[in-house]
Amino acid sequence: MSDPMGFLLWTRGPMFVAAVSVFALGMALRLLEIFVLGRAPNYAEPRAGEWGPGLRTVLTRSLADSGTFRHAPFNVLVGWIWHIGFLIALLLFIPHIELIKSVLGLHWPGLRNPAVDAATVITVVALIAVLVHRLGHPVMQRISTLDDYLAWTVTFLPLVTGYIAYHRLVNPYPLALGMHILTAEIFLIVLPFTKLTHIFTAFIARWYNGAIFGRKGVES
Amino acid sequence: MAQPKTLGDSLRERGVSRRGFLKFCAATTSMMALPPTMVPTVAAALAKARRPSVIWLSFQECTGCTESLTRSFSPTVEDLIFDVISLDYHHTLQAASGEAAEKARSEAIRTNYGNYLVVVDGSLPGPDANPGFSTSAGVPNLQILNETVAGAKAVVCVGTCAAFGGLPAAAPNPTGAIPVHEVVKDKPLINISGCPPVPMVITGVLAQFLTFGKPPDLDQYNRPLAFFGQSIHDRCYRRPFYDKGLFAESFDDEGARKGWCLYRLGCKGPMTYNACATMKWNGGTSWPVEAGHGCLGCAEPSFWDAGSFYKALSVPTVPVGRTLAAAGAAGAAIGAAAAALARHRQRLASTEREPVRVEELEQKQ
Numbered sequence: 224m225s226d227p228m229g230f231l232l233w234t235r236g237p238m239f240v241a242a243v244s245v246f247a248l249g250m251a252l253r254l255l256e257i258f259v260l261g262r263a264p265n266y267a268e269p270r271a272g273e274w275g276p277g278l279r280t281v282l283t284r285s286l287a288d289s290g291t292f293r294h295a296p297f298n299v300l301v302g303w304i305w306h307i308g309f310l311i312a313l314l315l316f317i318p319h320i321e322l323i324k325s326v327l328g329l330h331w332p333g334l335r336n337p338a339v340d341a342a343t344v345i346t347v348v349a350l351i352a353v354l355v356h357r358l359g360h361p362v363m364q365r366i367s368t369l370d371d372y373l374a375w376t377v378t379f380l381p382l383v384t385g386y387i388a389y390h391r392l393v394n395p396y397p398l399a400l401g402m403h404i405l406t407a408e409i410f411l412i413v414l415p416f417t418k419l420t421h422i423f424t425a426f427i428a429r430w431y432n433g434a435i436f437g438r439k440g441v442e443s
Numbered sequence: 444m445a446q447p448k449t450l451g452d453s454l455r456e457r458g459v460s461r462r463g464f465l466k467f468c469a470a471t472t473s474m475m476a477l478p479p480t481m482v483p484t485v486a487a488a489l490a491k492a493r494r495p496s497v498i499w500l501s502f503q504e505c506t507g508c509t510e511s512l513t514r515s516f517s518p519t520v521e522d523l524i525f526d527v528i529s530l531d532y533h534h535t536l537q538a539a540s541g542e543a544a545e546k547a548r549s550e551a552i553r554t555n556y557g558n559y560l561v562v563v564d565g566s567l568p569g570p571d572a573n574p575g576f577s578t579s580a581g582v583p584n585l586q587i588l589n590e591t592v593a594g595a596k597a598v599v600c601v602g603t604c605a606a607f608g609g610l611p612a613a614a615p616n617p618t619g620a621i622p623v624h625e626v627v628k629d630k631p632l633i634n635i636s637g638c639p640p641v642p643m644v645i646t647g648v649l650a651q652f653l654t655f656g657k658p659p660d661l662d663q664y665n666r667p668l669a670f671f672g673q674s675i676h677d678r679c680y681r682r683p684f685y686d687k688g689l690f691a692e693s694f695d696d697e698g699a700r701k702g703w704c705l706y707r708l709g710c711k712g713p714m715t716y717n718a719c720a721t722m723k724w725n726g727g728t729s730w731p732v733e734a735g736h737g738c739l740g741c742a743e744p745s746f747w748d749a750g751s752f753y754k755a756l757s758v759p760t761v762p763v764g765r766t767l768a769a770a771g772a773a774g775a776a777i778g779a780a781a782a783a784l785a786r787h788r789q790r791l792a793s794t795e796r797e798p799v800r801v802e803e804l805e806q807k808q
Contacts, residue, residue: 226663228744231714232760235750239759240766247767248774255778260785317690318757321707325758326767335688395663396674397714397743400756 231397234404242408243326249415250423257424270440280433280443281426297356301349308346312339312382336389343386350379370417377413380406450653451490464490471650485654492653496551496559498591499533502584503577503611503620504565508602509535511639512646528649531559534579545580548591556594560652563588563623566604566611572619588626597631597658598623601645603741606634606664613747624665631658634665638741641722644670664744666716675712675738678720681705699735709753710737717742 287299313319315334324330333339354375357363384403386392393399413419436443448456454464468486472479501509513536530536531551532544539547551559567584568576574583592598600623603609611620624632635644648667651659659667676682684690684704691698692707704710712720715738723730732738737753740746750760 226744228714228749232745232749235758236760240761240763243763243767244770247770248777251771251774252778252781255775256782256785259779259782261782317688317707318755321755322757322759325754326763333688336686337688339688391674391677395716396676400714 227395227398227401231401231404234401234408238405238408242411246411246414249412250420253415253420254423257427265438267439269438271437273434273437276437276443277430277432277434280436281429283443284429284432297352301352301356305346305349305353308342308349309378309382311342312346312385315339340386340389343382343389347379347382347386350375350382354379373413374417374419377406377410377417377419381410448494449490450492450494453494471647471654485650488654489650494529495596495653496529496531496555497562498531498548498551498559498595499536499562499564500584500587500591501534501579502563502565502567502588502605503618504602504604505610506535506564508564508639509533512601512642528560541580552591552594558596559594560597560599560649561591561595562599562601563605564601566608566620566622567626569619569621569625576618585626588623592627592630595630597633597652598627599645599648599652600624600632600634600636600665602640603636603638603743603746606636606666607744609638610747613745632665633658633661633667636664636666636671636742637717637719638739638746640742641670641718641724643722644718662716666742670718670722671716671742673716673721675715675717675720675732679712679732680720681732694735705732705735705737707755708737709751709755711740711743711746711749711752711756712738713756715740715743 292299311334314323314331316339317333317336320330320333334342357367357371357375381403384399384406388396388399388403391399393402410419414422433443451464465482465486468489469479469482471489472482472485477485499509529551532548534544537544537547565577565584567588568574570585574585577584579587600606604611604620605623608616608620608622611618612622624634633648635648637644644667647670648659651667651669659669662668662671664671676685679685681702681704684702685706689698689701689703690707691703691705693699694708699705699708706713710732712732719730719738720732723733739752740749743749748760750758
């Protein structure tokens with residue numbers, strides 16, 4: 224990997240295997256740990272079902288209530304924008320779909336490149352705004368930890384390097400593409416061990432909250 | 444010894460008109476990415492250039508590079524350029540054989556010491572490999588290369604095998620094949636990669652050398668920037684389809700018939716730097732992507748080991764399914780063990796707890 228092509232092949236070969244291995248191992252570990260731990264048995268007679276309220280809560284907790292929006296419109300709006308933009312760039316870019324198809328066998332229609340490109344630019348700008356907000360807001364400053372900045376960095380880098388590679392802003396191209404793949408691999412490695420795990424656990428936690436309230440006959 | 448003829452004299456003898464010669468000079472100037480004002484300078488320099496002695500060494504190769512050159516469009520002035528260099532040694536093309544052939548090489552080295560060009564096609568077994576894997580007249584490739592390069596003015600590596608190791612060096616590299624640049628460290632070296640290279644790139648580089656007496660500007664792989672400065676993708680006529688996100692998904696679908704981008708069918712154009720898209724093949728007739736097949740990336744190092752020719756560039760070069768499943772299973776086992784340990788601690792805490800009443804605590808105080 225002493226030259227750009229060697230570097231690209233390293234990121235597409237051994238490093239990719241290492242990254243997905245750490246990711247699969249870490250995520251299975253985290254999720255199993257949560258599921259198997261279990262909860263204390265609840266002997267009370269259920270007042271209502273669990274699944275319906277659980278699923279409803281997944282939806283209601285994903286949409287900010289009006290009070291939260293009034294108090295923190297920036298967090299809600301920009302948060303939504305960059306999350307959607309990130310998902311578009313990740314899941315609807317044709318080369319990414321080809322990658323997922325080759326690894327998992329799953330595939331779906333993609334968006335045209337200019338649409339993904341626009342989503343990427345919006346996401347990058349939104350992520351920069353999020354960081355400026357975090358650094359400038361006194362409360363956010365105080366509650367931010369290293370984990371927050373690490374999560375921001377590993378999320379931001381694949382987007383920027385992807386934009387650079389797509390527009391071929393760095394020469395030679397194998398170096399640009401290799402940088403993009405490497406930053407995505409770092410994202411995968413870091414994901415199970417930081418707050419980025421919420422990609423998988425957020426909806427489980429929301430369902431669980433809703434299910435508990437549902438069982439007790441309480442609206443959530 | 445009589446002074447060798449100039450290129451101008453040789454071309455005139457062969458009936459090449461002044462107009463034809465200038466046309467070639469204009470094309471060469473353009474290929475070398477020089478401004479049009481340089482055409483007269485190139486013409487004057489080329490006309491006065493003496494036939495340089497060229498020793499062509501063929502090592503672990505398939506002769507495709509020579510085929511590419513000799514079976515190219517002919518007769519053209521480019522072919523004549525090759526006729527008018529003094530090709531003193533070339534296994535495939537020379538009439539002499541056996542000892543006479545080897546004598547021709549020794550003679551060319553002795554007579555033109557310090558001034559001849561060495562062209563190499565093919566990789567060679569490295570210093571640590573069995574030298575018997577590839578020999579000429581019983582002499583190992585490495586020894587021939589070292590002997591021949593010692594008095595060379597410059598070395599031109601033709602084809603990906605000579606430039607980067609190519610097919611012989613592909614995993615598991617049974618003959619310990621290495622590219623020429625790993626042996627030649629102290630001479631100007633130009634790599635003209637490609638499997639095979641575009642014929643006009645070979646003649647163009649030699650014309651550049653004849654004109655200026657020095658190698659052209661090179662990229663980090665010692666390839667002439669004039670020909671390898673831009674990627675296939677950047678100059679591809681299907682590029683607008685990539686930009687619009689219109690891709691052929693099989694070699695015979697509607698997209699393929701409409702000439703859409705071949706990225707999903709494994710085209711390596713985005714990572715490949717070569718002149719195919721602009722110079723094309725067979726006298727400018729067509730080139731692989733125009734014929735409906737993706738670029739294989741043959742001008743790049745390790746292209747044989749860079750994954751399937753028919754998988755997109757974004758796809759990993761190695762299968763990951765089993766590794767992924769094994770890692771997931773290992774993670775699940777560790778996670779289950781961690782959870783079991785936590786449950787055990789919970790149970791232990793509940794059995795070993797010592798209930799205490801408020802009254803007892805108050806009494807203790």
